[in-house]
Amino acid sequence: xxxxxxxxxxxxxxxxxxxxxxxxxxxxxxxxxxxxxxxxxxxxxxxxxxxxxxxxxxxxxxxxxxxxxxxxxxxxxxxxxxxxxxxxxxxxxxxxxxxxxxxxxxxxxxxxxxxxxxxxxxxxxxxx
Numbered sequence: 001x002x003x004x005x006x007x008x009x010x011x012x013x014x015x016x017x018x019x020x021x022x023x024x025x026x027x028x029x030x031x032x033x034x035x036x037x038x039x040x041x042x043x044x045x046x047x048x049x050x051x052x053x054x055x056x057x058x059x060x061x062x063x064x065x066x067x068x069x070x071x072x073x074x075x076x077x078x079x080x081x082x083x084x085x086x087x088x089x090x091x092x093x094x095x096x097x098x099x100x101x102x103x104x105x106x107x108x109x110x111x112x113x114x115x116x117x118x119x120x121x122x123x124x125x126x127x128x
């Protein structure tokens with residue numbers, strides 16, 4: 001046991017933490033630096049990665065940036081979300097998810113990412 005290393009996998013659908021990270025990178029919105037910053041931060045700090053990227057919410061015309069089983073939807077809001085009409089649309093979409101029993105977590109590009117991630121150790125726990 002003294003010479004072994006342990007890696008806790010966060011999603012059995014992937015062979016390793018590395019595989020999960022690279023799968024998420026392939027599925028990012030290519031125009032979103034905010035999504036990339038979020039995923040890279042989690043990866044570089046060995047924190048639990050999302051189970052899926054760009055997954056649609058069943059029964060709603062909404063496609064959040066990331067998803068954590070069993071019901072957490074993550075939105076990464078960059079500069080386009082500063083526009084009042086977009087903010088209003090965002091809020092309506094998020095309320096629709098909440099009304100269906102889902103949970104919503106938002107990373108806004110002006111937030112201090114380390115602080116808001118640290119505030120939710122139940123989601124973003126250390127896994128490696």
